[in-house]
Amino acid sequence: MARGEIELTKLTKEFAEVRAVDAIDLQVPGGEFFSLLGPSGCGKTTTLRMIAGFEQPTSGQILLDGSDVAYTPPHQRNVNTVFQNYALFPHLNVYDNIAFGLKRAKRPKPEIRERVGKALELVQLTGYERRKSSQLSGGQQQRVALARALILNPAVLLLDEPLGALDAKLRKTLQIELKALQQEVGITFLYVTHDQEEALTMSDRLAVMNGGKVEQVGNPHDVYEDPETLFVADFLGVSNLMAARIVSTSTSACKVAVDGYELETRGTDLDVTGEAKIVIRPERVGLEEHGSESGPNRIPGMVERVVYVGSAIQVIVRAATGDSLQALVQNTGAGIPYEQGTPLQLHLPADALRVLPSGIGDAPSLKGEEPDPEPAAAAEP
Amino acid sequence: MTAVAERRPRTFSTSARLRGWLRNPWGKPRLLVIITWAYILWSIVPVLIAVQFSFNATRSRTIWDSFSTRWYWGDPVDSVWHDPTLRHALVQTFKLAGADVLIAVPIGVLLALGLARWRGRGSGTSNFIMLFPLVTPEIVMGVALLLIFTEVFTFVHTGTLAQILGHITFSISFVVVIVRGRLFSIGRQYEEAAADLGATPFVALTRVLLPLLTPAIVASAAVVFAISADDFVISQWLSKGGETDTVPIRIYSATRAAPLPSVNAIATIMMVSTLIIVTLGFLAWRLFTSGEQKTGTAAEDFGTAFRL
Numbered sequence: 186m187a188r189g190e191i192e193l194t195k196l197t198k199e200f201a202e203v204r205a206v207d208a209i210d211l212q213v214p215g216g217e218f219f220s221l222l223g224p225s226g227c228g229k230t231t232t233l234r235m236i237a238g239f240e241q242p243t244s245g246q247i248l249l250d251g252s253d254v255a256y257t258p259p260h261q262r263n264v265n266t267v268f269q270n271y272a273l274f275p276h277l278n279v280y281d282n283i284a285f286g287l288k289r290a291k292r293p294k295p296e297i298r299e300r301v302g303k304a305l306e307l308v309q310l311t312g313y314e315r316r317k318s319s320q321l322s323g324g325q326q327q328r329v330a331l332a333r334a335l336i337l338n339p340a341v342l343l344l345d346e347p348l349g350a351l352d353a354k355l356r357k358t359l360q361i362e363l364k365a366l367q368q369e370v371g372i373t374f375l376y377v378t379h380d381q382e383e384a385l386t387m388s389d390r391l392a393v394m395n396g397g398k399v400e401q402v403g404n405p406h407d408v409y410e411d412p413e414t415l416f417v418a419d420f421l422g423v424s425n426l427m428a429a430r431i432v433s434t435s436t437s438a439c440k441v442a443v444d445g446y447e448l449e450t451r452g453t454d455l456d457v458t459g460e461a462k463i464v465i466r467p468e469r470v471g472l473e474e475h476g477s478e479s480g481p482n483r484i485p486g487m488v489e490r491v492v493y494v495g496s497a498i499q500v501i502v503r504a505a506t507g508d509s510l511q512a513l514v515q516n517t518g519a520g521i522p523y524e525q526g527t528p529l530q531l532h533l534p535a536d537a538l539r540v541l542p543s544g545i546g547d548a549p550s551l552k553g554e555e556p557d558p559e560p561a562a563a564a565e566p
Numbered sequence: 567m568t569a570v571a572e573r574r575p576r577t578f579s580t581s582a583r584l585r586g587w588l589r590n591p592w593g594k595p596r597l598l599v600i601i602t603w604a605y606i607l608w609s610i611v612p613v614l615i616a617v618q619f620s621f622n623a624t625r626s627r628t629i630w631d632s633f634s635t636r637w638y639w640g641d642p643v644d645s646v647w648h649d650p651t652l653r654h655a656l657v658q659t660f661k662l663a664g665a666d667v668l669i670a671v672p673i674g675v676l677l678a679l680g681l682a683r684w685r686g687r688g689s690g691t692s693n694f695i696m697l698f699p700l701v702t703p704e705i706v707m708g709v710a711l712l713l714i715f716t717e718v719f720t721f722v723h724t725g726t727l728a729q730i731l732g733h734i735t736f737s738i739s740f741v742v743v744i745v746r747g748r749l750f751s752i753g754r755q756y757e758e759a760a761a762d763l764g765a766t767p768f769v770a771l772t773r774v775l776l777p778l779l780t781p782a783i784v785a786s787a788a789v790v791f792a793i794s795a796d797d798f799v800i801s802q803w804l805s806k807g808g809e810t811d812t813v814p815i816r817i818y819s820a821t822r823a824a825p826l827p828s829v830n831a832i833a834t835i836m837m838v839s840t841l842i843i844v845t846l847g848f849l850a851w852r853l854f855t856s857g858e859q860k861t862g863t864a865a866e867d868f869g870t871a872f873r874l
Binding site: 237238239258259260264265266269270272274275276285286287290333334337367 | 692759761764765774854
């Protein structure tokens with residue numbers, strides 16, 4: 186069995202009136218890069234803090250390599266944490282910060298010196314031993330925090346939005362470095378974030394959380410392409426939702442009716458009948474010229490708004506069904522291809538359309554006017 | 567500049583000023599600056615005059631003659647150095663203040679740690695009760711302490727021991743308030759990080775929390791010293807007269823009899839030593855917090871520690 190296996194069973198945490206974490210079950214095999222993704226207040230940080238030992242669960246189990254550590258104090262757990270604001274000790278220099286854990290473990294001095302040197306090498310900060318944390322940039326502090334946690338060779342490394350305080354460009358670089366580092370050291374990383382892109386690019390698998398519950402667990406591809414709930418569809422990037430009535434379902438293909446237009450969608454193994462929602466990612470919405478040959482899954486529409494976002498052009502189209510859909514067109518440098526009021530034809534490919542039962546995840550009437558869904562907007566810093 | 571503005575006559579009548587202020591209340595607040603400086607002068611000038619007359623060459627405390635250090639050590643009978651009552655008062659004051667710092671600060675720090683980290687039933691109430699000594703009139707506290715030492719704990723006789731106990735009683739609250747403020751501002755993250763890295767709660771306290779609390783501890787020691795040296799009411803109630811009189815008591819009784827400039831001299835010594843202690847406290851604060859993120863200037867942050 187690989188080291189660093191985490192298993193949460195019916196883990197619950199209640200604060201006064203609020204149930205922050207609501208009976209979640211999770212299995213993370215050893216050596217995996219696993220992310221907890223969700224909006225602020227979804228319980229992801231509380232879950233992490235319970236695994237670290239800073240919070241005691243109200244009920245449930247935390248199995249670390251098979252033994253229940255739910256009530257073990259934090260200093261006796263074989264997990265280490267990279268804190269959101271790093272929590273580097275301001276009165277100690279880089280060397281003493283990194284050596285702190287080894288000194289507590291009463292390791293001999295030469296060993297400490299050697300391991301700190303190696304850890305600094307690992308995070309590319311050799312030569313910074315005597316600096317105070319206030320003399321380091323945000324990215325360097327983040328690396329020191331990482332070295333300080335990794336040096337103890339924990340079974341699991343917990344990371345609480347470790348890149349949250351950094352600027353966008355540095356964040357991108359460190360995402361790649363962090364992933365490479367995880368593959369190099371091979372220990373389990375449990376990564377908490379509200380940034381769906383971060384979770385998708387780095388994780389082996391991720392859990393999307395909402396309201397203290399896990400909505401969906403899977404690898405990035407499955408969670409993005411096959412969202413099981415409206416919340417997941419919505420939180421992971423922008424998605425277009427339309428109210429639909431189920432005509433027929435099967436595991437290979439479904440037929441739905443949207444305001445008189447019959448559309449074919451991907452198959453589903455969910456049990457949906459009657460009123461449902463269909464969802465499509467903006468990058469899968471095809472735009473065709475008005476009057477071009479009609480085929481299946483095509484709806485006429487009219488351009489409502491065109492937004493230039495740099496690498497792509499966002500076209501918001503009012504479909505004949507009354508729904509406002511967002512389409513993403515690659516910016517080829519040819520200028521903005523559409524203008525407001527242009528009539529055109531929407532192509533919603535059957536393999537990009539997915540049926541979801543309405544009501545789950547309380548998706549509000551998101552796609553009225555605003556193209557940005559509320560939960561994702563709230564989670565953005 | 568617009569033509570309209572140029573054509574307007576540049577009068578400085580009161581009404582024009584008022585109109586100008588109403589149009590732009592965010593302009594430079596000249597009046598406020600004047601009032602502020604006037605206030606500072608008003609409060610500092612009497613002190614400076616008192617200091618000046620401690621260096622007077624004659625026995626007068628109102629008519630300036632010439633500069634001399636006669637009232638500090640020159641005069642063989644009435645100078646601070648040679649008058650045994652004044653010298654005793656000075657020694658007694660520093661004795662009380664020193665003992666107060668040495669005892670009240672450790673107790674206050676431990677109490678602050680307990681109160682700040684105690685979550686649950688009664689923590690709110692106890693935090694509130696902690697503020698009582700700060701708002702209780704000192705005279706009430708003095709009477710109460712005297713009653714306790716004469717009626718209940720009679721083995722504590724009035725005099726130095728009772729005075730020290732009295733000073734500690736009201737000093738602890740200041741220490742608690744200052745240290746607790748610092749505890750809240752540094753948060754729990756460093757303790758959690760220490761625990762996460764394998765430190766037992768005791769090690770987390772000694773290796774992480776206490777070093778981080780040092781500026782607050784130093785600041786509270788300076789404050790305790792200053793308020794103890796400054797105290798009159800409690801020292802007076804618990805004094806047994808004569809050799810247990812402190813400087814404030816001495817000054818008070820001397821002023822009622824035939825005051826000499828030596829009273830000014832001893833007051834100046836007290837003021838300067840308190841200033842030195844507080845300045846050292848400030849420098850220590852700046853030294854120990856130098857690596858941290860600033861919310862304001864060092865002086866402002868230091869001031870925040872005293873916001874009670």
